[in-house]
Amino acid sequence: MQPFETSDYDLTWDHAHHGGRRVRLAVQIKDKHLNYAFNSRRQIYLTSVHSPSSGGNGFASDGDVQMVTSGEHGDVSAITFNPNGTILSWLQREENGAESARSRLVTYDLGLQTRTVWTETWDRSPSAIAWAKNSESIYLLAEDQGSTLPYHLTHPGHLPTPLLFNGTTSSITPLGDSRFLLGISTLTHPTENYILELHAPKHQDGDTDGDKLPFSNLI
Numbered sequence: 001m002q003p004f005e006t007s008d009y010d011l012t013w014d015h016a017h018h019g020g021r022r023v024r025l026a027v028q029i030k031d032k033h034l035n036y037a038f039n040s041r042r043q044i045y046l047t048s049v050h051s052p053s054s055g056g057n058g059f060a061s062d063g064d065v066q067m068v069t070s071g072e073h074g075d076v077s078a079i080t081f082n083p084n085g086t087i088l089s090w091l092q093r094e095e096n097g098a099e100s101a102r103s104r105l106v107t108y109d110l111g112l113q114t115r116t117v118w119t120e121t122w123d124r125s126p127s128a129i130a131w132a133k134n135s136e137s138i139y140l141l142a143e144d145q146g147s148t149l150p151y152h153l154t155h156p157g158h159l160p161t162p163l164l165f166n167g168t169t170s171s172i173t174p175l176g177d178s179r180f181l182l183g184i185s186t187l188t189h190p191t192e193n194y195i196l197e198l199h200a201p202k203h204q205d206g207d208t209d210g211d212k213l214p215f216s217n218l219i
Helices: none
Strands: 007-013 022-030 043-048 075-080 089-092 105-108 113-116 126-131 138-144 145-151 169-176 179-185 192-197 215-217
Touching: 007 075, 022 075, 043 089, 075 126, 089 126, 105 126, 126 169, 138 169, 145 215
Parallel strands: 145 169
Antiparallel strands: 007 022, 022 043, 075 089, 089 105, 105 113, 126 138, 138 145, 169 179, 179 192, 192 215
């Protein structure tokens, strides 16, 4: 097994079991059946650990490991649970070894045990995922004409809406329904933190036009 990096795993508390003491853990690792040097395929595994109800130290494994990827695909990255811990999301390339292929946003419903591709028809390749605080929609970062823009995606199969056209966005953290913390750089300035507040009328999915939306320096 390869060493883990911070982007190789995510965890969330499961408040429905063990009195809120169970932690779900998702891990992405190279497919152990393939030669690492010539294959990019990774699989995602879901397991959980819990704190003993009485006595003992640390966490105990539940002993159940489940592979949630389809098995026939390429690289996966950016695994992220939604805030309420019911859905796992990640970015997935469809072809093994195709490092330049387009990434698609995939989600896995932990209750229904079903996978859904959200961006099958979108011609961009997202590089980062951030869930809305209400767990109902997703924010993405993706390249567009030489810059990286933040996008909002409300439903599978819809086209994401760009939120901002200023500079290149390297990170996005939702702070509320219309307030975001962004890391933004330009050709003349290194990455700085900004607060983006959306005051424009509500966008419709697939909007690609629009004025530059207001944002202010983070103090």
